[in-house]
Amino acid sequence: MGDLAVRARGIRKSYGEGQSRTTVLHGVDLDVELGQCMYLAGPSGSGKSTFLSILGCILSPDSGRLALLGQDTSSWNERQKANFRRRNVGFIFQRFQLFRGLRAWENVKIKLDLLGMPPEEGRSRAIGILEALGLGPQVERHVTELSIGQLQRVAVARALAGDPDLILADEPTASLDAESGSKAIRLLHQLAEAGKAVLIVTHDERILRQAGCIVRLEDGHIKSTESKSMSTELTPT
Template identity: 50%
Template sequence: MSPLRHVHPRRASERGAETAVSAAPPVVVEGLCKQYARGGTATPVLRGVDLRVERGECVFLTGPSGSGKSTLLAILGCILTPDAGVVRILGENLGLLDAHRRTLLRRQRIGFVFQRFQLLRGLTALHNVAVPLQLCGVPPATALVRAMRLLEQVGLRERAHALPSQLSAGQCQRVALARALAVEPELILADEPTANLDEYHGLEAMRLLRELAAARGRTLVVVTHDVRILPFADRVFRLEHGRLQPGEARLVDAGGTRGV
C-alpha cells in the first residue's frame, strides 16, 4: 500500500519521522520528457532527464533561463506531470497518482521555498509559518506553537507578529524557510531562494536552509543561478537544452559552510 494512505493529516510531523527510514531515494527520475504547446506547436522543454537524489542529499540545478529548471522543479513538486518517463517522488510513482493524491503528497511530504518568498501578506510571520500545518488539519493553537518554534530556529521569534510588509527581504526568506519546514517534509524544493536577496542575506538564507535540512536529514533540491551558493551543494547539475549534464559533486559538512 502506498505510504500516502497511511498518512493522517493531523500527524504530519510524526509522519515525517516515520517515512524518513524508508529505503527508497526521495527523487528518482528516468527518461523524463516534458513539452509545452506554444503557438500551436509542441516545444520540448525536458528531453530525457535522468536524476537520482539520495536521502539527505543537497542537489543544485543550474542552467540558463528557459532551460527547463523550473519545469523540472514543478514536476518534482507534483505540480506538473511528465509527458514521458518515470518519476518517483518519495517512493510514489507520479504517473500512477491522480491529482488529489499528488496534492496530498505535496501538502504532507514536500516543502517549497519560492524565489519571491510568496508569503501571504495579510498574515503575520507566525501565521504564515502555520499555514502548511493548518492545511494539514493541525488545530490552530498547536500549529501556532510549532510555528513559533520554527521561527525561533530561524532567529525570528521577536518578529513573529510582524506582517511581511514590516519585514526585510532577508527576514521574509527566513519566514519562508520556516514555512517550508513546518510539516517536517521529507523533500524540500527551493526555487531561486537567494535571487531576491543581497549577497550577505543570500548566503545567510542558504546557510540556514542547508543547516535546517541537514539537521533533520531532509533532502534538498535547489534551482539557482547564484554561483555564490554552489559550495553548499553536495552535487550540482546543469540543465541545458532540456538535458541534465552531470556536474561536479561537492562534499559539504553538516553545517553546510565549507567553501563559502
C-alpha cells in the first residue's frame, strides 16, 4: 500500500444557520494513496464540491479528522492552511476561477510566482504545460478571449504548474469534447503513475466506465466504493 495522501474520518459539514441549517456531509471517511487516481461521483448537490474544498483546505469541516500527506490539519490556522495549499495542492475549480485580466500563460505563471520560481523559468514552464494540454496557439490570449473548454484547460494547467502531490479536480472535463477530455484525463492518470494522489469529481460516464476506483457520494454519505483495474485509454463514445 502506498503512503496516504488523504486520510479523512467522519467529515461533517453544514451550511446556513438556525431553521435553514442543512447538513451536506454526514461523516465521510476516505483514504487516497499517493500514486492513486480515484474518482468521486454522485448526483448534483450530494456534497462533492464541498468535500473536495475541505480536502483542499479551502473550507473547514465542522467536525471530523483530516490528515493530508501525513500531517494532521486539525490545529492549522488559515495561514498554515494557505501555505500547505500553495505548496502541495493543485485544485481545479468547477468554475475555473481564473484572472480575467491576464493572458492564459500569466494565469498559470501566478502559481509559480507564489512558489518563488524565477520569472523566465515560470513563463516557459507555464507555456510548456499549456502546450501539453493542446493550448499552444492560445497561450498569449487573454482568458476573456477563450472558449469554455479552453478555460477549463487553463485551469488544469494552473493546478498542475507547481508540481503538487495532491491534485483535486472538480469536473475537469465537464466543458471538454471527447478528445480534449481524454487528453486531460490521461495527463491526470500519468501524474498518479508518477506518484501523485489524484481525486477527480465527475459525472462523465464515459470516464467512469474506465475508472479504476470510484467512490459514490449520495446525500452526504458514501454509498459505495468500486475498484477495478485501471485503464489510461478512453474509448470515444
